[in-house]
Amino acid sequence: MLELNKDNFDAEVIQAEGTILVDFWGTKCEPCKALIPDVERLAEQYDGKIKIAKLNTTENRRLAMAQKVMGLPTFVIYKNGEKQKEISGAENCTPETIENLIKEFV
């Protein structure tokens, strides 16, 4: 799965054409880490239909904050660089809600 950071975020998300789902996670966020295998499975399952990437906010805090993400886990859909929809918080982010979010945009 594509790993985003301050060097590639602009090219892969903001300047990119098409739809991308970004998984904002952090090394101390246990709910985020519990979701990663599911997100990786979804990335494989929807390969070619939607781009799915993850961003470690512990290492890229300012970048996340510039995207107005200040809480984890958060999943954001971007289309042609524009934020479309997001879900946030451990109770709201489950394998099912993430897949539903993907389905809405493929």
Place this chain on the structure above:
Amino acid sequence: MGKIYDVAIIGGGPAGLSAGLYASRSKLSSIIIEKGKWGGQASTTEELENYPGSMEHPTGPKLMERMKAQAEAFGTECVKDEVIGFELSEKIKTIKLTKSEIKAKTIIIATGAQPMLLGAPGEDELRGKGVSYCATCDADFFTELEVVAVGGGDAAVEEAIYLTKFADKVTIVHRRNEFRAAKSLVEKAIANEKIDIIWDSVVEEVYGDGIVEGVKLKNVKTNEITDFKTDGVFVFVGTKPISDIFKDIVKMSDKGYIITDDEMKTSVEGIFAAGDVRVKMLRQVITAAADGSIAAIAAEKYIENNFEH
């Protein structure tokens, strides 16, 4: 016919993991079903100083990881899935999962509780944008910023102290004029130069343009509303049980906590409940673990009395 477990445990927090450990050590076949994160709420608590024996590096995630490994070492199976329904008319109970089902002689409900919301305007819209229920997850973002921690129990005071490691200033907003939290915690908070306390006040509104900019506070004694600028709002105003799927199955309190006796038996034969999800006085990791062990042994007794060997 597929496998019939002696004990099926729903929920992989301290109650469920302890139930698994005690069940498997009693040579009962056991399985734990967890839909989210192993360790439950305890896995999002950085400092777990009140669990006996966890003096050094008492972090929730570490302790929970060890609890799971210990239960598995004695033979408990751990699966990640969600329970979507039950078939309980037979003596052997069936638990329906998203893609399969599990049959078991007994069920232990250990689904726990989740943070309660403030119910204030702006809270939902600004979730993940400054409103948080998990200090461990989100504290990083507030490095050198100022935050409000709402609540007066152990969680609120403990997490406020934790937040001072990141934020420049932490203001505890509490609706009463004294804390419910343990005295040692309160002393630590009061001595902390980064912590301010606003008594007798509740959050009326969280506001901000795409990101938290402040809160409106209401003094519950004078009804006066004041504006308070802040970068983040951490909410620790108690918990609510995760018990919706058991609503028509076992007896519950008005608030949805499951009623048990002191052997963790619910109103239904062969179904037990343990941990934060049941009616009890103190919801802590240690009491959840104790409940889990009692439920497993009570389940063992039930199996001995109701099934042939």
